[in-house]
Amino acid sequence: MASIKDVAQRAGVSVATVSRVLNASPSVTERTRARVQAVMDELGYRPNAVARSLRTDATNTIGLIIGDILNPFFTELARAVDDEARAAGYSVLIGNADERPEQQDHYVGTLLEQRVDGLLLCPTAEITPLVEDAVRGSRPLVFLDRTLAGLDVPSVRADGSAAIRDLVRHLRALGHRRIAFISGPALLSTGRERTAAFVSALTECGLPVRPEYVEAGDFQAASGRSITARLLDLPEPPEVIFTGDNLMALGALDEIRARGLRVPADVALASYDDVPWFTHLDPPMTAISQPVQELGRLAVRALVDRIGDRPVRSVVLPARLVVRRSCGETGETGESERSGPE
Amino acid sequence: MASIKDVAQRAGVSVATVSRVLNASPSVTERTRARVQAVMDELGYRPNAVARSLRTDATNTIGLIIGDILNPFFTELARAVDDEARAAGYSVLIGNADERPEQQDHYVGTLLEQRVDGLLLCPTAEITPLVEDAVRGSRPLVFLDRTLAGLDVPSVRADGSAAIRDLVRHLRALGHRRIAFISGPALLSTGRERTAAFVSALTECGLPVRPEYVEAGDFQAASGRSITARLLDLPEPPEVIFTGDNLMALGALDEIRARGLRVPADVALASYDDVPWFTHLDPPMTAISQPVQELGRLAVRALVDRIGDRPVRSVVLPARLVVRRSCGETGETGESERSGPE
DNA sequence: TTGTATGCGTTATCAC
DNA sequence: GTGATAACGCATACAA
Secondary structure (H helix, E strand, O other): OOOHHHHHHHHOOOHHHHHHHHOOOOOOOHHHHHHHHHHHHHHOOOOOHHHHHHHHOOOOEEEEEEOOOOOHHHHHHHHHHHHHHHHOOOEEEEEEOOOOHHHHHHHHHHHHHOOOOEEEEOOOOOOOHHHHHHHHOOOOEEEEOOOOOOOOOOEEEEEOHHHHHHHHHHHHHOOOOOEEEEEOOOOOHHHHHHHHHHHHHHHHOOOOOOHHHEEEOOOOHHHHHHHHHHHHOOOOOOOEEEEOOHHHHHHHHHHHHHOOOOOOOOOEEEEEEOOHHHHHEOOOOEEEEOOHHHHHHHHHHHHHHHHOOOOOOOEEEEOEEEEOOOOOOOOOOOOEEEOOOO | OOOHHHHHHHHOOOHHHHHHHHOOOOOOOHHHHHHHHHHHHHHOOOOOHHHHHHHHOOOOEEEEEEOOOOOHHHHHHHHHHHHHHHHOOOEEEEEEOOOOHHHHHHHHHHHHHOOOOEEEEOOOOOOOHHHHHHHHOOOOEEEEOOOOOOOOOOEEEEEOHHHHHHHHHHHHHOOOOOEEEEEOOOOOHHHHHHHHHHHHHHHHOOOOOOHHHEEEOOOOHHHHHHHHHHHHHOOOOOOEEEEOOHHHHHHHHHHHHHOOOOOOOOOEEEEEEOOHHHHHEOOOOEEEEOOHHHHHHHHHHHHHHHHOOOOOOOEEEEOEEEEOOOOOOOOOOOOEEEOOOO
16 A cells, blocks of 8 residues: 655655645645645545554544343444544444453453544453453553442443442332342342342332342343243242343243243343333333433543543433333333432 | 563563564574563563564554444344454454444445454445455455445355245235335445346236335344335335344334234234244244355455455355245244245 | 754664 | 564655
8 A cells, every 4th residue: 555655755845745735734735735735635545543543542433342242222322432533533443342351351352452542342251351450551441331449540430339229119009029030140230239228118119029039140132041040940930020131122022932931921021221122022122211312422431531530420311111011011102211219 | 552672671581582582483492482471471562563663564454344233133244253363373353244334334444544454344335446445455355145236356245136035925825915025225225136136026926016115224223114104104104024134124023013013913013034023923934044154254264365365256145035924924932944945 | 835854663784 | 592684665854
């Protein structure tokens, strides 16, 4: 590919002048600027970002490591991040951790080697050596969706506690008492928080906390299915199964369907996360919706601020309950939101 | 961040030796290798991929530009590409064209500037100047899923003609005669091919081709919805609506639901693409499934071959019909595949 | 306004 | 087996 030298030679100027044209320096005659530009077009010249980055020590790229690219929650998040980053002049490099710490580390490693200007991380499980390196090496880092305790890293995430409380109250009002929760891994902040919120909502509503009704999956469909099977095989199965994310809801549906059971007559269902197709289930799924767009937007802003050495503070946004009909709701045709207590 | 110089100095060797350790050169004593390695660990040294790439003229990355990151078909594809690429020692940079030619060009441009070793492109619409540049600049390029005529670029894609013929026969056998098709943009190879296959399948089955029953959407949900509305408002609405991709099926469902219509009693539905949640619709969606994993895998192999200057030929894989119950199928409890004529 | 020269971090070529 | 050193493509301080 043509380099700056080729352009310079062909335009009869020095490489410095070409560089000035590239960077829109004011100190260059319109006349020469035009000539250089013409040569660039003629040669189909594209500046070498690799060389430029080496020189300027900035790549104008940020890394985004998501938990699972097959999870619509994360792809929506990626989309929001990408849009906001582009608007801020950054390109986004997406890494798919596939919920595996070692694969997360693989991406932290390569993105660090690629010298991204900053890193957005949805941490998978525990603190890994590479993540510590990143923090230590003072690469701008922001946690997204999930957070890791014990590290001085700002985070942008949603808090579902209020929405979970709303959900439990809603279920209670519908007459349900035996509510099971398929939570996420205890190693993930999202897993822990949702479990804690569920348990405290239960007690708050005067419902007993039955240990056999709370089990941690891994945020993937298969675990949702196997745990649902176990729950349904209980001597006293739950009336409602609440899943900690949308993929485990898919797994739960698989199992329910395989057994020829009906929702909500045989077992009611609700899910954390809201995704487009939940609307089209029969019955439509009652769910907890996260402000995905905002999360992505704010995370990018926080990271860009950190890159620019401006102060950043963590942000927590509320999730909200979206009532549909998978829990035995009646008399309602559409859906409605409940943000406050009923 | 620590550089090769810091390591060299601290280990009491030259940068050349450190470089040799980095590249596992045999000509270095185990003793010094160990010492250098120790210093690297101590400093948390990560080689600068930017500098290395500048020197070696290889980034060990490939670019992947997909049509729409919110489309599960493309995320599955991205996942497959990522897995295969990593196995081959490459990192993948994902760009989301969002079905917009100018955004596709944005990514072609930045990925070219980043000097990716090769590019996997699911072309959005027509040939753009930048794509021509890429071809001209002889950057290894492979088309994925979609192809562009008039360019000497290998492609990896699925052919749905046989599956579409199977579908039309299947519908015919079920007694349907008025079948509408919401196709993709005529500018896309996938849009054109599926339309052509549909039309020829119709005639082959002795069914009339009614122009008002064939309209092109843009592969996004909104267009699926609006075209469905138009079809249902026709004096003689179709008995079956077949959508050209899964997002437009989502849009069609939105409209059908909004009208309080039932599938398949009021209108039958089938979709190109098969996605996990199709199983959980009521009734489950009859669909055409593409060999996504294989497409991703083969595309990476083709691109790696091109990068290595090995000869490459285009590959076309067959899609297949998956019969479920959204078209009025009866007496079947599960799903079944029809690869041949009935 | 433009050109010359230096260096960014690495690899590779040549000596020793 | 190891060490100087040039070069990759670009941006920039300094000179002209």
